[in-house]
Amino acid sequence: MRRLKCLVAYDGTDYSGFQVQPEQTTIQGEIEAAIRRITGETVQIVGSGRTDAGVHAYGQVIHFDTASTIPVEKWRFVLDNQLPPAIVIRSVEAASSDFHARFDVKMKEYRYCIDNGLVPDLFRHRYADHHRHPLDEARMQDAASRLIGEHDFTSFCSAKTFVENKVRTIFDVQVKRDGQFVWIMCRGNGFLYNMVRIIAGTLCEVGEGKRQPEEITAMLAARDREQAGKTAPAKGLTMWEVFYE
Amino acid sequence: MRRLKCLVAYDGTDYSGFQVQPEQTTIQGEIEAAIRRITGETVQIVGSGRTDAGVHAYGQVIHFDTASTIPVEKWRFVLDNQLPPAIVIRSVEAASSDFHARFDVKMKEYRYCIDNGLVPDLFRHRYADHHRHPLDEARMQDAASRLIGEHDFTSFCSAKTFVENKVRTIFDVQVKRDGQFVWIMCRGNGFLYNMVRIIAGTLCEVGEGKRQPEEITAMLAARDREQAGKTAPAKGLTMWEVFYE
Numbered sequence A, B: 001m002r003r004l005k006c007l008v009a010y011d012g013t014d015y016s017g018f019q020v021q022p023e024q025t026t027i028q029g030e031i032e033a034a035i036r037r038i039t040g041e042t043v044q045i046v047g048s049g050r051t052d053a054g055v056h057a058y059g060q061v062i063h064f065d066t067a068s069t070i071p072v073e074k075w076r077f078v079l080d081n082q083l084p085p086a087i088v089i090r091s092v093e094a095a096s097s098d099f100h101a102r103f104d105v106k107m108k109e110y111r112y113c114i115d116n117g118l119v120p121d122l123f124r125h126r127y128a129d130h131h132r133h134p135l136d137e138a139r140m141q142d143a144a145s146r147l148i149g150e151h152d153f154t155s156f157c158s159a160k161t162f163v164e165n166k167v168r169t170i171f172d173v174q175v176k177r178d179g180q181f182v183w184i185m186c187r188g189n190g191f192l193y194n195m196v197r198i199i200a201g202t203l204c205e206v207g208e209g210k211r212q213p214e215e216i217t218a219m220l221a222a223r224d225r226e227q228a229g230k231t232a233p234a235k236g237l238t239m240w241e242v243f244y245e
Helices: A027-039 A072-081 A137-145 A195-207 A215-222 B027-039 B072-081 B137-145 B195-207 B215-222
Strands: A002-010 A056-066 A087-095 A107-115 A149-152 A167-178 A181-188 A237-243 B002-010 B056-066 B087-095 B107-115 B149-152 B167-178 B181-188 B237-243
Touching (some): A002 A072, A027 A056, A027 A072, A027 A087, A072 A087, A107 A195, A137 A167, A137 A181, A137 A195, A181 A195, B002 B027, B027 B056, B027 B072, B107 B195, B137 B181, B137 B195, B167 B195, B181 B195, B195 B215
Parallel strands (some): A056 A237
Antiparallel strands (some): A002 A056, A002 A087, A107 A181, A107 A237, A149 A167, B002 B056, B002 B087, B107 B181, B107 B237
16 A cells, blocks of 8 residues: 545535535545546545635645555546546655645645626636725735734634634735735634635725724634624635645 | 617636527526616627637627616626626627627637646636647647638538538637647637637647648638537637627
8 A cells, every 4th residue: 555645726616615425526525436436446535624615725635545556657647637627636746654634734825815806807706706895905914914823713713613722823814916816825723614714704894994903803802703704705715735844 | 778888708617608598597698687687678688699608708799778777887887796706797888879799790809728738727727628738839820820811611610500601701810828828819700600619629639740730721622521620628718809890
């Protein structure tokens, strides 16, 4: 047996998220079915983390074990070729048998894309949330910087979550304008359920002038989901990169 | 009554083409339903031409007549707001009562996009056809230039067409590489059924080395669909711009 590590990009539009669920079409389900067609093996792939329905990935990382003798350098093409165009295998490499795509994560980067044009860009409509009111990205950056550090992110987490410990560390949040798009780039050691989408929704309210950047500190301290802004739509969110040792 | 001219972009992925068809979701059907919700009028919009199922538009032009008193400058937002994100109203302007979106067309530009990367670009998978074998765009341009002029394009037209006169004029065909993408930009006074997709499929065969650029002349002369290349997939095609007087 040997362990393979794959870098996977996917368009989440038509999927019920990453994780296998009964009666649903999921990214994990599609990849496991592709491996079954290739090697005949029933494997369970392990991702760096789940993504919700409608959320995309540019740099999701997965691992799985296989007894197949297909050379590593052929795997990228062979696997990609068995998948629909909405799932792209960017690379496949041999990993040590103790590599774990979820447990070994040191940092993750998510990006949230807002189309801030008066006329939205058609070719980005599936990957960006259209927000026609002008956003002040300097105000958004001011607010975003107040999220950096180790905090209890209860206010920025769906009330439906079952996780007990809501302390996470955000290493960096950058808000950048690129033409009519505003990107929120968020790096942390882990993210709670809906956390980046709630951060994005809150930063949009700051960018529109409905909230002050200074309010972030009180929102964090309140540990109350009601204090933060709305949850931004899934389609603007992309799991961008996963960092290991 | 007054006539409005609209510039419309759409993602054809989930539509059965532009033109209204029973039991199908079409671009025309969506726009007419949106106008009905806004003004209460049952209008029939006129497009510069149809697009097939799965084909996109960046600059489709339509016209329609309305008795509504909504100011012209409000129409773009009002109409766009009633449409799904896959249909974008780029502009709305008043047109003279004798303007006709189809009859007055002088030239149209279609663009065909090929993703020629070994690893396809996920975010373009709905708008480009992935072609992993390296394409020689200089050879493709050599072939493309032989299509320019007035010709009988029977060889580059679906055999299923009912149009009698298959003479059209191509003013220009440009083949340009932009990173891992190869764009075919085709301007003409009109295009037959599947014409740009057959041109794209044929140019790919030239770009791969399976055909010679010089063969184009004989293909045209043969007036036989069997002589040209395959029909490239719908998803790579976009109606880019429509030109009037």
